[in-house]
Amino acid sequence: MVLSNFDKSACIRCGKNSIVTDSDTGEHFCTKCGYVISEIVEDSGPEWRSFSKDGGADPTRTGVPTSLTRHDKGLSTIISPVNRDSSGKPLSSAMKTTVERLRTWDSRSQSHSSADRNLRQALSELSKLKDKLTISASVVEKAAYIYRKALDKGLVRGRSISALLAASLYAACRNAETPRTIKDVSDASNVRRKDIAKCYRLLFHELELKMPVVNPIQCIARISSNLQMSEKTKRYAIKILQEAQDNHESSGKDPMGLAATALYLACVQNGVSITQRDLAEAAGVTEVTIRNRYKGLKSQQSV
Known part of the structure; x- marks a missing residue:
C-alpha cells in the first residue's frame, strides 16, 4: 500500500491535518481517526499504456494496431490538409509551400494500382457485411486474409469482387465454426447463392483450405x-444429436437439416406443437429434408 498526501485541509471529523491517499484502493482517509472521505480517485496518468520488448514500461504513444481489414493494413500516413502546426498556429507562407509539396509526394507515393483499388472496394464491402451478419472481428480478419491470398494468386481476375468476397467470408465462417449458411451470406451480400458456391469451391481447391466439419x-x-x-x-434435441454422433448417424449430412430434425423430434416426444414447415423455414432447409432425416434419428432413438 502506497500512501501520499492528498489535501492539506483538516479532517471534518477530528480536525487533524492528516488526510492521505491510498494509491492501491483509491481511498482518501484520515490517518488519525480513520474517516474515509472518498473511495474513488481519478487517474491523473496517461490514457495509454504500452510495454517494451524487455518487459519494462515504454512511454511512447502507440498508434492504431495493424489490421488485414484495411487495404494498407493501417500503416499509411496522411498529411493533414489544415495549414496549422501542432500548437494550432497558422503556418508561414514558406512553410505552406513546403508542406503542400510534401502532401503531393505523399499522395503520389501511395499505391493506386488496379489491385489496390480492387482491395479497397472489397474491404469496404466486407465492413458492411460484418454488420449485416453480426460476426466477430476475428472472422472478418480471416475473411480479409483469404481474399488477399486469392488476390495474390490472381483468382479475382475475370470474376465478381462481391461473389469472391462473399465466398471468402463464408469460408472464414466455416473455418471459425460460426453458424452462417451460404443463403445467409447470399442475402446479406445480394449475390446469387450459385455464384458464391462456385467461388467457394475455387478458393477451397486453389488455396488448399482445411475446413472443419460443422x-x-x-x-x-x-x-x-x-x-x-x-x-x-433444446437440451433434448442436443441429447438426440449426441446419440446420433455416437452411432455415426450424422456423418455426411447437412448440419442445419440435422439440427432442425432433432428439434422436431424433441418437440414430438415432449408434446410441443410445431410444424415441419416452421422448422424448415427457420433452418433454411426443405420439409423433405426433415422427413428424410427424421427416419434415421427416430430409428437410432429406439435402439
Missing part, C-alpha cells in the same frame, strides 16, 4: 431462438 449442435441455438423454443426442448 457440428450440428451449434445450429440448434440459432434455430430454436428464431422459433422461441424452451430450454427443455
